[in-house]
Amino acid sequence: MRSRLFTPGPTQIPEAVRLAASTMFPYHRGPAFKKLFQEVQASLRYFFQTKQEVIVLTASGTGGMEACVCNLFSAGETVLVLAGGKFGERWAELGRAYGLQVILLEVPWGQPVDYTALENLIKTTRHLSGVFCTHSETSTGSLTDLQRVAEIVRRHSQALLVVDGVTSVGVLPFHFDEWQIDACVSGSQKGAMAPPGLAFVALSERAWQTHSRSTLPRFYFDFTAARQAAQEHGTSWTPAVTTIMSLAESLRRIQANSLEYYWNHYARLAASFRAGVQALGLAIFPKVPSNALTAVTVPSGVEGKALVSRLREEYGVTVAGGQGQLKGRIFRVTHMGDYDHLDQIGLMAALEMALAGAGWRFEWGAGLAAMQHAYHDSSSRQG
Amino acid sequence: MRSRLFTPGPTQIPEAVRLAASTMFPYHRGPAFKKLFQEVQASLRYFFQTKQEVIVLTASGTGGMEACVCNLFSAGETVLVLAGGKFGERWAELGRAYGLQVILLEVPWGQPVDYTALENLIKTTRHLSGVFCTHSETSTGSLTDLQRVAEIVRRHSQALLVVDGVTSVGVLPFHFDEWQIDACVSGSQKGAMAPPGLAFVALSERAWQTHSRSTLPRFYFDFTAARQAAQEHGTSWTPAVTTIMSLAESLRRIQANSLEYYWNHYARLAASFRAGVQALGLAIFPKVPSNALTAVTVPSGVEGKALVSRLREEYGVTVAGGQGQLKGRIFRVTHMGDYDHLDQIGLMAALEMALAGAGWRFEWGAGLAAMQHAYHDSSSRQG
Numbered sequence: 001m002r003s004r005l006f007t008p009g010p011t012q013i014p015e016a017v018r019l020a021a022s023t024m025f026p027y028h029r030g031p032a033f034k035k036l037f038q039e040v041q042a043s044l045r046y047f048f049q050t051k052q053e054v055i056v057l058t059a060s061g062t063g064g065m066e067a068c069v070c071n072l073f074s075a076g077e078t079v080l081v082l083a084g085g086k087f088g089e090r091w092a093e094l095g096r097a098y099g100l101q102v103i104l105l106e107v108p109w110g111q112p113v114d115y116t117a118l119e120n121l122i123k124t125t126r127h128l129s130g131v132f133c134t135h136s137e138t139s140t141g142s143l144t145d146l147q148r149v150a151e152i153v154r155r156h157s158q159a160l161l162v163v164d165g166v167t168s169v170g171v172l173p174f175h176f177d178e179w180q181i182d183a184c185v186s187g188s189q190k191g192a193m194a195p196p197g198l199a200f201v202a203l204s205e206r207a208w209q210t211h212s213r214s215t216l217p218r219f220y221f222d223f224t225a226a227r228q229a230a231q232e233h234g235t236s237w238t239p240a241v242t243t244i245m246s247l248a249e250s251l252r253r254i255q256a257n258s259l260e261y262y263w264n265h266y267a268r269l270a271a272s273f274r275a276g277v278q279a280l281g282l283a284i285f286p287k288v289p290s291n292a293l294t295a296v297t298v299p300s301g302v303e304g305k306a307l308v309s310r311l312r313e314e315y316g317v318t319v320a321g322g323q324g325q326l327k328g329r330i331f332r333v334t335h336m337g338d339y340d341h342l343d344q345i346g347l348m349a350a351l352e353m354a355l356a357g358a359g360w361r362f363e364w365g366a367g368l369a370a371m372q373h374a375y376h377d378s379s380s381r382q383g
Numbered sequence: 384m385r386s387r388l389f390t391p392g393p394t395q396i397p398e399a400v401r402l403a404a405s406t407m408f409p410y411h412r413g414p415a416f417k418k419l420f421q422e423v424q425a426s427l428r429y430f431f432q433t434k435q436e437v438i439v440l441t442a443s444g445t446g447g448m449e450a451c452v453c454n455l456f457s458a459g460e461t462v463l464v465l466a467g468g469k470f471g472e473r474w475a476e477l478g479r480a481y482g483l484q485v486i487l488l489e490v491p492w493g494q495p496v497d498y499t500a501l502e503n504l505i506k507t508t509r510h511l512s513g514v515f516c517t518h519s520e521t522s523t524g525s526l527t528d529l530q531r532v533a534e535i536v537r538r539h540s541q542a543l544l545v546v547d548g549v550t551s552v553g554v555l556p557f558h559f560d561e562w563q564i565d566a567c568v569s570g571s572q573k574g575a576m577a578p579p580g581l582a583f584v585a586l587s588e589r590a591w592q593t594h595s596r597s598t599l600p601r602f603y604f605d606f607t608a609a610r611q612a613a614q615e616h617g618t619s620w621t622p623a624v625t626t627i628m629s630l631a632e633s634l635r636r637i638q639a640n641s642l643e644y645y646w647n648h649y650a651r652l653a654a655s656f657r658a659g660v661q662a663l664g665l666a667i668f669p670k671v672p673s674n675a676l677t678a679v680t681v682p683s684g685v686e687g688k689a690l691v692s693r694l695r696e697e698y699g700v701t702v703a704g705g706q707g708q709l710k711g712r713i714f715r716v717t718h719m720g721d722y723d724h725l726d727q728i729g730l731m732a733a734l735e736m737a738l739a740g741a742g743w744r745f746e747w748g749a750g751l752a753a754m755q756h757a758y759h760d761s762s763s764r765q766g
Contacts, residue, residue: 059620060441060603196441238572
């Protein structure tokens with residue numbers, strides 16, 4: 001039985017990207033690495049759609065998020081966190097760990113963001129130093145209208161806008177400079193289609209200025225050290241060199257195809273997968289879904305954890321279950337990564353079989369047929 | 384021209400270890416990864432010679448060092464740092480970044496540690512919370528007698544002994560439990576012979592108890608979260624999965640050969656290389672050298688930076704130059720990693736040619752012959 005990975009990070013990555021890490025690697029202070037890293041730096045600017053330097057940290061996305069907190073703020077400052085899932089809540093946990101005053105604007109998981117409430121809260125909060133939000137919330141599959149959030153923040157405050165773009169950069173339309181984001185974190189194993197182990201942080205001029213006044217303790221994640229090293233095409237500390245080799249190959253491919261290609265590609269995969277799932281009588285969990293992944297509500301009478309196990313054990317298909325309050329209530333399937341329509345057709349066939357085995361009733365092939373319809377329709381529209 | 388890497392981390396790693404990272408990787412929350420990680424956990428306990436859980440962080444060694452500072456201490460506490468090089472000084476920088484009171488016991492770079500001064504300082508310092516030291520100082524090639532330091536600390540204080548074992552664990556005799564170390568950091572790309580990107584931290588029962596009282600801010604590096612995840616054979620955050628796949632393969636090989644095999648192997652490589660260098664009329668920089676690497680003084684009349692460039696550009700051999708105050712004054716060659724005597728013979732031939740090119744006078748082949756003598760002698764003694 002062949003193993004197929006459909007989890008929302010790590011996602012499937014191209015063979016050439018995996019193999020790029022398997023040759024003997026260069027010394028991270030020597031000219032061969034500097035040349036490679038210079039190329040990665042340019043690609044990352046394109047990836048984030050920014051003219052600014054993008055910082056590369058050897059860490060997971062959470063490490064990149066912590067770097068934004070401890071480099072851009074000072075103890076006692078007030079920040080607003082827009083949280084509608086596990087990753088949104090992480091911003092609040094990070095803020096509290098560093099002694100920030102956290103105002104939490106909670107969005108019920110899977111529900112749309114209340115932009116009016118957000119606007120009112122920003123208007124009425126004094127001395128607001130930062131607004132944290134999650135562009136694509138992986139725990140619920142929900143999308144936040146980041147451009148709208150950015151406009152609201154800019155209109156009413158001097159706060160820095162700090163964004164978790166872990167499953168949005170490279171996946172959904174994203175324009176760091178144009179939307180006037182101040183800090184955005186992403187990771188190597190999502191839209192960048194490389195193995196996990198690297199976090200990226202893009203920072204605006206305003207963020208760099210604020211950084212110079214921030215007094216929170218940091219060393220490994222220090223942005224000043226990272227920027228100094230970046231100017232010489234290196235990193236502050238020994239980086240995950242082999243992962244950077246994979247990343248270079250992957251970003252090369254992304255640039256060759258263009259970001260727009262991927263944004264459209266993922267939109268089509270997401271739309272057709274959702275059509276298939278709904279044709280089986282299942283519901284999409286979030287009201288405003290992100291194209292990075294689809295969270296599907298486990299139907300009544302089916303045991304969520306057993307469904308995920310069955311997919312993996314009987315059909316070799318790994319999807320993610322729910323996290324936190326959604327444990328057992330949803331399953332999550334990625335679209336970002338090295339997937340195409342035929343990969344998803346295979347996944348849908350496995351899903352039909354696993355659902356049938358769990359006692360869910362539907363017409364065999366209904367999900368597959370609906371996917372074909374939806375994919376064909378979107379091709380015609382694009383063509 | 385073939386490229387050969389002799390830098391003290393990243394070091395050369397076995398082909399099988401590199402290739403282990405190139406297959407499609409498992410989901411880091413699924414059973415295949417848990418099984419692999421459980422194996423790595425057991426191997427790391429052997430690697431550190433401890434019965435304790437060894438924490439795995441996706442970070443460089445510096446990240447692991449920072450984790451020790453922010454997890455085991457509280458602001459205002461007094462710590463003693465024994466520093467005889469760039470990495471020793473890093474402990475002091477980290478302590479200061481987190482508001483610790485740092486007492487610095489400076490050892491002139493390359494000189495032996497004054498253990499009596501250390502003992503007196505520990506005896507006379509009140510409320511000493513921690514003693515930080517570097518087992519094998521990579522910037523100078525010096526060795527600290529860690530067992531002796533541990534005995535001194537234990538005899539006179541309740542301080543935690545925190546050790547940078549980045550280039551000692553797996554390379555030099557090291558016994559975490561037996562020597563009663565409280566915290567020791569190492570990294571994937573040194574004695575563990577895997578790519579860079581992972582830090583390891585072993586912690587004593589006393590360290591875990593102290594951790595529960597520590598109040599410094601942390602999130603990504605939090606030991607409690609790491610231990611909880613470790614108990615379920617996972618990591619707090621998405622780890623560098625492909626690097627862990629390489630690490631598993633490497634630790635499997637190390638365990639099959641035994642740690643003692645590598646300790647002896649590196650001792651022989653170091654002794655024979657030093658004999659070769661001295662036969663060319665060059666001096667070893669540190670008074671008490673570590674077997675992890677050899678730092679060689681650049682002889683007068685030779686330009687250090689040019690020598691390192693010449694080795695790389697003309698002979699494909701990458702060694703490291705000096706850092707900090709030793710820039711241009713030494714070059715450093717690793718012995719730890721996937722090297723054997725014949726690799727070092729090739730390196731010595733390149734060194735002879737590069738030195739001759741730089742105008743240094745010696746008899747052709749003198750370094751090679753001295754290495755053969757020394758290697759043969761140590762073989763006879765061991766056989």
